[in-house]
Amino acid sequence: MDRIKAIEVFVAVVDNGSLTRAAERLDVTPAMVGKVLAQLETHLGVQLIRRTTRQQSLTDAGRRFYEECRRVLEQLSWAEASVTDLQAQGQATLRISCATTLGQCLIAPALAGFQQEHPNVRLVLELSNSHVNPVEEGFDLLLRVGALDPDLDLVAIRLGDYRMALCASPEYLAVHGTPEHVEHLVSHRCLGNLVWNRRSTWNLLIGEAPQPWPDAIFLSNDGPALRQVALAGGGILLQPEMLVEEDIASGRLIPLLEDYLPASRPIHALYRRDRFPLAKVSSLVDYLRRTLRSTLQD
Known part of the structure; x- marks a missing residue:
């Protein structure tokens, strides 16, 4: 047979x-x-x-x-x-699940670069911060932020670090003043993310002591929406650095309290622990490690 x-x-x-x-x-x-x-x-x-x-x-x-x-x-x-130049080559589909902001800001453009090197690979990118089972849901690769479950039966490749930024617009600071210490934030208009929960929340740090984010005056489950509120002068924002780095570089947002920022968290690529990992997965992971190294280094 x-x-x-x-x-x-x-x-x-x-x-x-x-x-x-x-x-x-x-x-x-x-x-x-x-x-x-x-x-x-x-x-x-x-x-x-x-x-x-x-x-x-x-x-x-x-x-x-x-x-x-x-x-x-x-x-x-x-x-x-991989060993032929025929036009019909490489018609594989690569399904990727990625944390939302990471996917929007960094992974989506990186995947465009990967596809330029592998033009016949079909990519499917789904953005979600929910728990995903790659076997049951048919994903080839997961990209996640944070500490890993020690019982996780997946191969984990660290890609870099996920850093946060605290900032506000010049207009907001001109009206409300600039906080000089974490404790001053309670008297400011802070923006909050509804997605954060007890396990995933980001705390500011005084030394090694965590300081919870103050009660927010404006809440949303979407980081880019909160960024727009901050740009409009609506309050002080704590969001991933990759989401606001261009705004900070241009002066549209001003970084604050940089000595008290939350500790960075690891970004991992996760895939099934197969005896022979799919070449398409290995190729993408290698590409991400190579192209994102400078962006994600701590």
Whole structure:
């Protein structure tokens, strides 16, 4: 039995929903598809697909085998593409889940650069600060900020550090004055992020002692929206440095209390602990490490 061919047949049956449609796609007879599928199940010693006269469904073993087979075929496609200049090469899809602000400010433009080197790779970027299971949700790569769960069964590659900035507009400071110490913030109009919770909040520091962010006069679940409020003179902002660094460089926002900023947090690229990591994932991680090194160094 040609195992690669058998895997291609099995994946085609699952993707197309029936033996008949898989046969049409592969340009073989339904009988041949059924024969190859039966040989594969005999070889593995498990049933992969439950079949009735009206429908088919994957068994638990079939569902897991399908996910691994899809990755094997994608890996094979990538390997073939890496040694050929044919226009049809490298039609792999790379699905990435990234923390929202990190993705908006840094990763999205970096991915554009990666795609210039790999123009036939299809990229899907989803931005979310929620917990994501890469296996269940089909992501090839996660990009996250903060300490890692010690029980996390993923490969973690540190890309750099995520730093915060405290700032306000010149107009705000002209009206309300410039705080000289963390304790002065309680008398100022502070902007707050609704996404922060007890586990993910950012505290200012006096020495090593954490100082909670004061009660906010304006709250939003979106960092760029808070940036706009700060630019309009609405208050003092604590947000990722990458979100406001151009505003600070141009003078639109003025940095404050730099000796009391929160400690930086690590940025990690996370992917499945496979025996043979997908080449497309390794290529992207290497690219991000190379191109973001100067931006994310502490």
